[in-house]
Amino acid sequence: MKPKWVEVSDKMQANYAYLLTEPAGRNFHADFKPALTPKKMLELGVFGGKYMTDCRDEFPAHWFEKAKLCPERHDPKLNCFQVNASQPLTVWRKKGWIYHEDPRGWFQWYCRYYSGRRCPDDERQIRRWRAIRRHISQLKNNCPPKALDCRPRQRQAILHWGYDSRKI
Numbered sequence: 001m002k003p004k005w006v007e008v009s010d011k012m013q014a015n016y017a018y019l020l021t022e023p024a025g026r027n028f029h030a031d032f033k034p035a036l037t038p039k040k041m042l043e044l045g046v047f048g049g050k051y052m053t054d055c056r057d058e059f060p061a062h063w064f065e066k067a068k069l070c071p072e073r074h075d076p077k078l079n080c081f082q083v084n085a086s087q088p089l090t091v092w093r094k095k096g097w098i099y100h101e102d103p104r105g106w107f108q109w110y111c112r113y114y115s116g117r118r119c120p121d122d123e124r125q126i127r128r129w130r131a132i133r134r135h136i137s138q139l140k141n142n143c144p145p146k147a148l149d150c151r152p153r154q155r156q157a158i159l160h161w162g163y164d165s166r167k168i
Helices: 038-044 089-094 106-115 122-131 133-142 152-160
Strands: 004-008 016-020
Touching: 038 106, 038 152, 106 122, 122 133, 133 152
Parallel strands: none
Antiparallel strands: 004 016
């Protein structure tokens, strides 16, 4: 694959560019195996539909064909489990979870990683992704298999991290 530059200019980031060095959806770190692609996550309903409304130009148009989005506000009814499972970005910033190149957080990192960008923050983000397994264990220990009405907020949060919580 020939490396390709992506230039970013949206409400949260301007004059930023990154290099795609891997084919989209391939050559992931051995410890990183998300069950859902960014496209599928957007179709299922994540982050109240607000997350990706001003940065469509950065990603493939087909990601947004069936995406559940709401440019005006965060709407939990658009989430797969129709509950709010998000903390405000201010909380993420206070906890130091935001990498300066990805001001929207983990999902922005994942969309860029999936697209083929590799960066110094990859290992940290993959560790954070792996840490969500504790929530999967809680679902398995406290809910019958595939009981989608059991712990919907936790299921939605797990979905935000690329795990398919509908199958747990």
